[in-house]
Amino acid sequence: xxxxxxxxxxxxxASIPIGFLFRYLSPPVKQVSALLLGLSITIATCHIHALHxxxxxxxxxxxxxxxxxxxxxxxxxxxFLYLLFFRLVTWFxxxxxxxxxxxxxxxxxxxxxxxxxxxxxxxxxxxxxxSSFSKSPVVGGLSEEPxxxxxxxxxxxxxxxxxxPFFRFQTYVDWLRxxxxxxxxxxxxxxxxxxxxxVYGALFLTANSYFPxxxxxxxxxxxxxxxxxxxxxxxxxxxxxMRFYAAWCGAEAGCISAGLGCYPEGALSKPGxxxxxxxxxxxxxxxxxxxxxxxxxxxxxxxxxxxxxxxMRYWNMTVQWWLHHYIYPNSPFKxxxxxxxxxxxxxxxxxxxxxxxxxxxxxxxxxxxxESAMETAxxxxxxxxxxxAFDWVHWFLKMRAFDYMCMGFVLLKAxxxxxxxxxxxFIIHVIAVACIxxxxxxxxxxxxxxxxxxxxxxxxxxxxxxxxxx
Numbered sequence: 001x002x003x004x005x006x007x008x009x010x011x012x013x014a015s016i017p018i019g020f021l022f023r024y025l026s027p028p029v030k031q032v033s034a035l036l037l038g039l040s041i042t043i044a045t046c047h048i049h050a051l052h053x054x055x056x057x058x059x060x061x062x063x064x065x066x067x068x069x070x071x072x073x074x075x076x077x078x079x080f081l082y083l084l085f086f087r088l089v090t091w092f093x094x095x096x097x098x099x100x101x102x103x104x105x106x107x108x109x110x111x112x113x114x115x116x117x118x119x120x121x122x123x124x125x126x127x128x129x130x131s132s133f134s135k136s137p138v139v140g141g142l143s144e145e146p147x148x149x150x151x152x153x154x155x156x157x158x159x160x161x162x163x164x165p166f167f168r169f170q171t172y173v174d175w176l177r178x179x180x181x182x183x184x185x186x187x188x189x190x191x192x193x194x195x196x197x198x199v200y201g202a203l204f205l206t207a208n209s210y211f212p213x214x215x216x217x218x219x220x221x222x223x224x225x226x227x228x229x230x231x232x233x234x235x236x237x238x239x240x241x242m243r244f245y246a247a248w249c250g251a252e253a254g255c256i257s258a259g260l261g262c263y264p265e266g267a268l269s270k271p272g273x274x275x276x277x278x279x280x281x282x283x284x285x286x287x288x289x290x291x292x293x294x295x296x297x298x299x300x301x302x303x304x305x306x307x308x309x310x311x312m313r314y315w316n317m318t319v320q321w322w323l324h325h326y327i328y329p330n331s332p333f334k335x336x337x338x339x340x341x342x343x344x345x346x347x348x349x350x351x352x353x354x355x356x357x358x359x360x361x362x363x364x365x366x367x368x369x370x371e372s373a374m375e376t377a378x379x380x381x382x383x384x385x386x387x388x389a390f391d392w393v394h395w396f397l398k399m400r401a402f403d404y405m406c407m408g409f410v411l412l413k414a415x416x417x418x419x420x421x422x423x424x425x426f427i428i429h430v431i432a433v434a435c436i437x438x439x440x441x442x443x444x445x446x447x448x449x450x451x452x453x454x455x456x457x458x459x460x461x462x463x464x465x466x467x468x469x470x
Contacts, residue, residue, distance in 0.1 A: 022181075269293045
């Protein structure tokens with residue numbers, strides 16, 4: 001492991017026992033302690049580059065106070081433009097930020113855009129109340145406009161400041177105001193979330209030592225058989241998954257120990273978003289809690305969901321919620337495939353400027369279109385056993401598609417990514433295009449049959465008609 005990874009691991013490990021201590025603090029003490037600890041982590045790992053995050057927060061605060069009506073759109077533009085500057089600072093003669101500063105900046109961008117949307121919704125609901133002379137409760141809505149101190153405390157809260165997951169400002173406020181934090185579940189769900197982390201970590205270290213990524217960039221790699229080159233991408237994606245499974249499960253455990261994101265199951269919480277319904281407690285039955293709000297990964301469904309679109313929902317779940325609520329609905333396109341492509345483009349930009357991100361993320365809409373075409377052209381025409389066999393093949397190809405796209409995500413450079421994809425003959429792109437063409441041909445045949453039936457509704461053959469006339 002690299003020194004940066006060891007620091008990251010240390011922050012994760014320390015956050016778990018510290019979280020249990022925070023349950024003993026009163027709301028004001030909890031807020032200032034979480035702020036000071038988060039600032040300490042930020043300054044210790046980012047040094048002078050911590051100023052980038054501060055500028056982002058203060059800029060968002062000015063936008064919210066000066067123009068709340070357009071705060072969501074302006075803040076999205078502000079934070080994403082600052083991300084561009086942040087990644088190009090060396091062009092201006094400034095030192096390159098540390099990897100920790102990059103991680104903090106990414107999460108802060110999500111938080112600021114979400115905060116602007118929450119404040120905008122708060123003011124809009126307030127205007128509705130004034131015009132209608134009635135108050136309608138909003139699920140997960142703010143009860144008051146946050147102060148600058150509150151925004152800074154939210155931005156630098158030690159929980160997930162560098163490791164994630166993303167959570168909304170209202171989730172943070174609910175955490176501060178928990179009436180009985182010590183009565184909420186802690187040790188049991190925390191240990192449940194950590195139980196597979198040693199396995200993920202051991203598998204990551206073992207597989208990574210035998211199949212290093214840098215070997216893909218060598219001339220010697222290209223001399224191996226095609227099947228070896230195909231196999232290598234499956235191992236690379238396996239290493240990639242194990243690394244993030246371990247990291248994200250550890251980050252979730254840090255949230256659980258502190259009690260962040262703990263809501264009754266009846267609130268039907270969503271990862272990233274929090275409660276979706278107003279929960280009313282039945283005094284005759286015990287309250288069962290969950291931590292769905294801060295769940296960022298579901299390893300089982302990531303690996304065993306049949307479809308590409310479904311598997312994506314279980315990977316980096318809080319960020320998926322953010323994209324679904326703040327990017328996808330505001331896409332300039334109407335067609336599903338184009339809206340998905342736009343969302344993937346924004347996701348790639350958020351991750352970084354490396355061409356590999358864009359090559360990978362923009363392959364996802366192609367794969368989604370391919371699987372939709374094959375479901376219509378093939379699966380819909382099969383019986384139960386045939387559909388079961390189709391799903392197994394579909395799952396296998398889904399995993400290979402993610403293997404394929406992962407190579408762009410980890411190789412980063414356009415040349416390295418294209419060289420690898422060329423070495424396996426762009427196999428996933430070829431299969432995806434073939435599936436789409438097959439679906440188009442099948443749809444064309446169905447339309448011809450439909451047109452024929454409409455032109456000849458009685459089903460009389462044209463040859464029989466001619467014989468009768470003669």
